[in-house]
Amino acid sequence: MSNPDFSPVTVIGGGIAGTTSAIALARHGLPVTLIDEQPTAGGQIFRAPSPYARQTVPPNHEFSGGDALRHKLTASSVDVRFSTRAWGLSPTLALDLIGPDGIDQLPPSTVVVANGATERFLPFQGWTTPRITGLAGASILMRNGGTLPGQTVVVAGSGPLLFSVAHQVLELGGKVAAIVDAGHRSDWLRLGAMLSLDPARLTQATSWMLRLRKAGIPIHHRAHISAVQETETGLLLNVSEMDHPERRHVYASEAAACGYGLKPSTLITRTAGVQHRHDPVGGYLEPVTDLAGRTCRPDLYVTGDAAGIRGMAVARLRGLITAHAIAQDRSVISGETYETLTRAPLRQLRRLEAVSRRMLPLMNAGSAIPAHLQDETIVCRCERVKAATLRSAIKAGAEDLNQLKAWTRCGMGPCQGRMCEDSARGLLMAVCGKTSEDAGSFTARMPFFPLPLTAVTGTFAYSDIPLPKAAPL
Amino acid sequence: MTPALQSRPDVFDTVIVGAGVMGATTALFLARGGQKVALVDREDMFRAASGVNAGTLTLHMTRAQLIPHAIRGREMWLDSATWLGEDVGAIATPGLSMAFTEAEEELLRQRAQVRQDMGAPIEVVSPEEAIQIEPGVNPAIRAAAYCALDGHIPTYRVGAAYARALRQAGVTIIENSPVETITPATGGGYDIRISNRVQPVQGRRIVLSTGAWLEKMLGWLGYNIPIRCLINQLVVTETLPPVMGSVLSIANGLLSLKQFANGSVLIGGGWQGEGNIHQGGTRVIPENLRGNVRLAQYVVPRLDEAQILRVWLGLESETPDAMPLIGALTPDDDAFVVGCVHSGFTSGPYMGRLLAERILGGNPDLSPFDPTRFSSLAATGTRS
Numbered sequence: 111m112s113n114p115d116f117s118p119v120t121v122i123g124g125g126i127a128g129t130t131s132a133i134a135l136a137r138h139g140l141p142v143t144l145i146d147e148q149p150t151a152g153g154q155i156f157r158a159p160s161p162y163a164r165q166t167v168p169p170n171h172e173f174s175g176g177d178a179l180r181h182k183l184t185a186s187s188v189d190v191r192f193s194t195r196a197w198g199l200s201p202t203l204a205l206d207l208i209g210p211d212g213i214d215q216l217p218p219s220t221v222v223v224a225n226g227a228t229e230r231f232l233p234f235q236g237w238t239t240p241r242i243t244g245l246a247g248a249s250i251l252m253r254n255g256g257t258l259p260g261q262t263v264v265v266a267g268s269g270p271l272l273f274s275v276a277h278q279v280l281e282l283g284g285k286v287a288a289i290v291d292a293g294h295r296s297d298w299l300r301l302g303a304m305l306s307l308d309p310a311r312l313t314q315a316t317s318w319m320l321r322l323r324k325a326g327i328p329i330h331h332r333a334h335i336s337a338v339q340e341t342e343t344g345l346l347l348n349v350s351e352m353d354h355p356e357r358r359h360v361y362a363s364e365a366a367a368c369g370y371g372l373k374p375s376t377l378i379t380r381t382a383g384v385q386h387r388h389d390p391v392g393g394y395l396e397p398v399t400d401l402a403g404r405t406c407r408p409d410l411y412v413t414g415d416a417a418g419i420r421g422m423a424v425a426r427l428r429g430l431i432t433a434h435a436i437a438q439d440r441s442v443i444s445g446e447t448y449e450t451l452t453r454a455p456l457r458q459l460r461r462l463e464a465v466s467r468r469m470l471p472l473m474n475a476g477s478a479i480p481a482h483l484q485d486e487t488i489v490c491r492c493e494r495v496k497a498a499t500l501r502s503a504i505k506a507g508a509e510d511l512n513q514l515k516a517w518t519r520c521g522m523g524p525c526q527g528r529m530c531e532d533s534a535r536g537l538l539m540a541v542c543g544k545t546s547e548d549a550g551s552f553t554a555r556m557p558f559f560p561l562p563l564t565a566v567t568g569t570f571a572y573s574d575i576p577l578p579k580a581a582p583l
Numbered sequence: 584m585t586p587a588l589q590s591r592p593d594v595f596d597t598v599i600v601g602a603g604v605m606g607a608t609t610a611l612f613l614a615r616g617g618q619k620v621a622l623v624d625r626e627d628m629f630r631a632a633s634g635v636n637a638g639t640l641t642l643h644m645t646r647a648q649l650i651p652h653a654i655r656g657r658e659m660w661l662d663s664a665t666w667l668g669e670d671v672g673a674i675a676t677p678g679l680s681m682a683f684t685e686a687e688e689e690l691l692r693q694r695a696q697v698r699q700d701m702g703a704p705i706e707v708v709s710p711e712e713a714i715q716i717e718p719g720v721n722p723a724i725r726a727a728a729y730c731a732l733d734g735h736i737p738t739y740r741v742g743a744a745y746a747r748a749l750r751q752a753g754v755t756i757i758e759n760s761p762v763e764t765i766t767p768a769t770g771g772g773y774d775i776r777i778s779n780r781v782q783p784v785q786g787r788r789i790v791l792s793t794g795a796w797l798e799k800m801l802g803w804l805g806y807n808i809p810i811r812c813l814i815n816q817l818v819v820t821e822t823l824p825p826v827m828g829s830v831l832s833i834a835n836g837l838l839s840l841k842q843f844a845n846g847s848v849l850i851g852g853g854w855q856g857e858g859n860i861h862q863g864g865t866r867v868i869p870e871n872l873r874g875n876v877r878l879a880q881y882v883v884p885r886l887d888e889a890q891i892l893r894v895w896l897g898l899e900s901e902t903p904d905a906m907p908l909i910g911a912l913t914p915d916d917d918a919f920v921v922g923c924v925h926s927g928f929t930s931g932p933y934m935g936r937l938l939a940e941r942i943l944g945g946n947p948d949l950s951p952f953d954p955t956r957f958s959s960l961a962a963t964g965t966r967s
């Protein structure tokens with residue numbers, strides 16, 4: 111074994127994967143810094159509830175699991191930097207941050223990207239009204255804020271979050287007008303059959319489904335919201351069936367929550383030049399990693415849902431395994447110790463992964479929707495680009511996502527295409543028959559989110575500006 | 584040239600390698616002049632310098648000797664509806680170059696003078712006059728050079744307009760096709776080999792317009808001209824209420840600043856990032872980001888309200904004497920180059936049109952840009 115290397119490790123993202131990884135790295139004696147934009151650790155699932163939510167939301171596994179994780183983190187030697195966001199990552203792995211004290215750059219270190227998932231959204235006519243939120247956003251509002259998005263809610267999209275959100279609405283005393291799922295009923299049944307491998311998920315799913323059934327909520331499978339109108343009191347939603355377009359349903363509600371599954375957040379890994387691939391089952395781009403989260407870039411690891419959507423149980427295991435792998439790569443532990451430490455987690459991981467992969471087609475059930483977007487529908491909210499504009503640019507020769515962006519501004523706005531990229535890619539594939547690989551993805555650029563200009567400039571005098579040599583005459 | 588090649592319908596009159604503003608404009612005017620033209624690019628067209636530049640149509644920044652060309656290029660952009668078939672949104676504004684120190688003021692007067700001599704309508708004005716023209720500037724200015732002919736263009740709109748115009752003119756567009764070698768064909772003309780095609784594209788004539796990638800290609804034709812690759816940084820803000828109406832720069836040329844119609848402000852000026860011709864821009868240098876943005880905020884203090892939306896890097900090319908390469912590479916007049924033009928987006932349409940005119944038998948004065956000026960080898964027109 112060569113000399114152990116105890117140089118610093120930086121973990122981006124304090125969700126289950128990142129926090130677990132940071133704690134395990136610290137146990138190996140490595141100096142670890144954990145960065146998260148939230149004021150505390152927990153990420154999406156284990157996010158710390160507000161004091162109000164602690165009173166109103168019934169006690170649940172997410173609260174207790176999150177509290178336990180935060181407790182372990184506090185007891186560890188991990189250096190935490192909360193309310194801090196990464197806005198740039200250089201190829202040397204120097205990390206640009208902005209936090210309560212302004213901007214800062216961490217010198218190059220080993221970086222573990224654990225920044226989780228982003229919800230996929232697919233547009234429909236009228237979707238930009240504020241009464242429509244994402245499923246993930248609605249879940250945070252209810253679980254961590256204790257607040258309903260509306261007294262009656264239509265829950266639409268795809269994937270397990272549909273049922274979780276519907277259940278949360280009921281829990282807070284709201285009414286679910288309908289559940290609109292892009293997936294096949296038979297896919298859910300097949301998933302159900304597999305859940306015996308994952309008893310925790312099975313128990314949860316069963317209790318949700320019983321409760322939803324008891325409430326008599328209409329559930330449409332292979333359906334989606336095709337248009338929405340605002341009324342004085344709320345929304346009027348048109349629901350279409352994918353296989354029977356002539357069958358239409360109309361629901362009234364105060365609000366709607368809509369999301370089409372999760373995809374890895376790849377802005378950071380794409381900027382770092384890591385190799386990515388399209389997962390055809392998940393319908394998303396993911397960084398290419400080995401089981402332990404190693405990428406093609408030495409010293410850069412990706413773990414948790416950022417490496418492909420597998421859910422929280424797998425995220426914890428992945429975080430752990432990544433930490434052990436780093437310890438081994440650094441010669442802090444031997445190959446043998448690595449084997450011993452990872453034997454049980456790897457076994458568990460394989461079992462749970464089978465279930466998680468079964469979820470992917472259910473999350474990606476809306477993949478055919480973008481092809482049928484109505485011309486008038488806004489696809490890119492930031493730049494207000496409509497489907498018709500994209501279609502005509504594609505026909506005029508913009509046959510990859512970056513050319514489409516250049517010609518139409520789709521994806522040029524503050525969200526960097528997080529909202530519109532999937533629909534723009536879907537349109538490209540439908541109009542000119544490209545594969546998702548050929549359609550590509552938007553070039554990722556820093557800053558990862560809009561940055562106050564004064565955070566970069568700070569206080570200065572004119573004479574502080576280092577002016578390079580003048581341009582030629 | 585053998586009759587066989589002359590009469591073969593699959594052979595292009597001219598194959599243009601590099602579909603930025605230089606190559607695409609040359610292609611457009613050649614096709615309109617009756618030629619059968621192919622335009623080849625390693626990526627989609629207008630994705631390199633011509634798709635990511637700052638879109639400043641200024642006479643303050645361009646090299647003094649290129650002022651007449653820049654004036655004509657700027658006019659073409661403002662008039663794009665007539666020759667490109669679409670108004671791409673170029674806007675005429677005044678331009679102000681500013682000085683904040685004594686040394687800058689001296690430089691400002693010197694630069695204004697040489698530009699005036701080349702025909703730019705530039706005059707040095709007092710701080711009060713400058714503030715009247717552009718109320719948003721820092722009152723600490725000592726002097727400003729005012730030019731009535733300035734402006735800007737939303738670069739991203741140009742590529743789509745060219746694509747349409749080129750197709751209408753009958754140009755064969757071959758995208759995502761890196762040219763790997765160019766060799767003289769038996770019987771005259773050239774074989775242009777593309778990495779993803781078995782058969783070469785054949786042309787009686789070639790035009791090299793590959794911007795920062797010209798050095799290697801010129802080497803294939805026996806030219807040895809070192810071409811420097813600049814890695815220019817640009818910063819764009821989120822949309823803001825109006826904070827300026829003109830194009831602003833400072834005397835040493837290290838700032839270009841303007842607000843587009845949609846409200847976003849673009850900050851440039853040639854601050855450098857890291858990168859190379861193989862990987863493109865690879866890293867924003869934090870000190871250079873800070874320096875560039877500080878300069879912008881100093882010049883227009885209200886930028887303190889702005890949010891930085893994106894930072895990117897683009898590749899610009901420069902010859903040893905910072906003057907363009909435009910003209911014939913062979914005595915047979917069957918190979919040409921156009922590129923390395925300082926502030927080349929402004930003058931690009933005019934430069935491309937001049938070269939097309941030259942190829943079609945006209946006689947525009949391209950002598951200051953003669954590519955053979957660097958190399959004794961080239962004077963003999965050696966074809967490798």
Ligand SMILES: Cc1cc2nc3c(=O)[nH]c(=O)nc-3n(C[C@H](O)[C@H](O)[C@H](O)COP(=O)(O)OP(=O)(O)OC[C@H]3O[C@@H](n4cnc5c(N)ncnc54)[C@H](O)[C@@H]3O)c2cc1C
Binds near residue numbers: 603625628761899928
């Ligand atoms: C960040 C930045 C800001 C700028 N700002 C301004 C400004 O405000 N005003 C202004 O007037 N000018 C500006 N410029 C300069 C201007 O953009 C350039 O002078 C001009 O666009 C150059 O055009 P071009 O056609 O010569 O080169 P390019 O646009 O670079 O085109 C070259 C083409 O060749 C292709 N190519 C390369 N190798 C191969 C190969 N092997 N096979 C096939 N194709 C190949 C490339 O893909 C590319 O499309 C700026 C430049 C940069 C980088």
